[in-house]
Amino acid sequence: MAVIHPIEARRQTPWVVTYPTLMLGLFFLVPFAFMIVVSFWQRIEGAESGYAPGFEFTHYARFFSPLFTRHLLVSLEFASLSAFLSVLVAFPFTYFLSRFGRRPQVLTLVFVLCVLSLSEVIVAYSWSVLLSRTAGISNLFVFLGIMEKPSSWMPGYGAVLFALTYFNLPFATLIMYPQCTRLDKSLTEAALTLGASPVKTFFTVVVPLLWPTILTAFIVLFVFTMGAFITPQWLGRPQHWMYAILINDQANSRGNVPFASALSIFLMVFTLALVAITVRLGRRSLQR
């Protein structure tokens, strides 16, 4: 009998735990610590590297300038709206997909995975073509007689929101799919026998039971989209630029790495705080 003594088991675990810890430390914690340190360094205009070691809070003080506050709000708006819209579209889709037969389910998931494999660059570029006046879908509408003449739908607010939502849809589907398939079919059948129409069953049984999953998908996509970079830059006007573009601008165009570091840390802390609040609120609404 191979009985593993608790002490022996404890002696074995470190090797298993060490590897992820090592990787996490090497590729996440060390660069992150470095970034924190740099964010307090001194900016030297005209110098070759653009900054020198030091300790000052000047970069953190600049957050609250109107420009950065406005773009933080733009990021927040795009991230929450596109996360909301993609969950809104993906949830019913995913739920009904999970009720289909095995074969159509697998085929659809393969298709969704194909869309997922497209990079943000390709998605943003494709939509910039499809929303343009010269080669876009408005030409199709003209051909069908729905519109009078082709028009350009980008750059603009709608184009950014649309492309971000599109990009999020397959992620939303894959996040929610496992829990959707696990929902006991007899629960919805029970609701039907109790006189609830399929629509009513969806809202009174399916949505409440899968609420934690819906919330998880929303949070993941929100965090995801907060860092969006290519889509708003290609499909939006400067007033639609999200925070990542400003960070890139500071680091690569202006050579202000300490400020870019400070902005990154601020964005992360801000996003985490919002996630914490959302989780708290989501739990309370579930207990109601």
Added chain:
Amino acid sequence: MDGITLSGIQKRYGSVTAVTDINLDLPQGKFISFLGPSGCGKTTLLRLIAGLEVPTQGSISLEGKDITRVATHQRNVGMVFQSLALFPHLSAGENIAYGLRVRGVDRQARRRKAEELLEMVQLPGLADRDIKQLSGGQRQRVAIARALALEPKLFLLDEPLSSLDANLREELQVELRMLQERLAITTIIVTHDQREAMTMSDLVVVMSTARVQQTGPPLEIYRHPSNSFVADFIGSSNLLDAIIESDQSVRIGQNRLEVAAIPTGAKPGEEVVISIRPEDVSVLKNSEHADNVLEGTVSFIRDVGASVETFVDYAGTAIVTISAPKERPDVQQGDWVQLGLPAKACVVVWR
């Protein structure tokens, strides 16, 4: 016709036939069991009646109205699922009142009705309990109360007691039957437990291999099984291959046995099966003389206190007799004995 009528029902899933050739008249206000081994199609039949499946062929009517294509939520049936399917996000009371909530009944009236129903299933004061806090038996009762909350025309139960331990199951069987008698609601229960079916039902529908084998009151099915499957499935039975000799007798190997009757249309020379219940077979004492006798060796005696079973090996087939401890036959393993098989207890069925 008052109750439910199923005519020519068939349900196929691809190439698999779940039920076929079902013609049943189930009377209003009775307690009906669909009894059969797993995979016989009994649950499919129940789901067809609930509208959770649509038949491939045939029609279903309830109180004279064709409901074959009516959606489940418009049929007014109450159903208890095998998994119970209680909503985990609602309390016991909210579960029971779910149907009322869907119909727009206000909160207070819902609460009152839920409490009333909880009292009916003997769980007063548990309306605010979480489903997770309830025991198996309590959940059972909540599921029953929920199914009855809308005063449905039909009360359907899909093996609702199978997950409970034996004592609780028997207790709930009796309770369920009493509840049904009080409410006089047409009730159909799916079960694989013949004892459960016998305890509760007015009418038993025995099913196997996608078909109805026999329909009738429990005792009639027990005493006059229409074929060897039913004889074997309902209670235990000794089944002996035989050949018809005349209107009143059959031949088993070298022995001739008198029987009560032979199936209508059966002719001499046809192969049939004799079914005789263990309690009807007796081990004869040396001095006793009987007409219908088979001889064999005692192969095993099982004495469980309340009853004694004697296994007698007759030409390779075990014939079981069962007797009360007082009438324990005075035999031992290995003895050569004579068994009495009264003619009126010998039921001849088709193979």
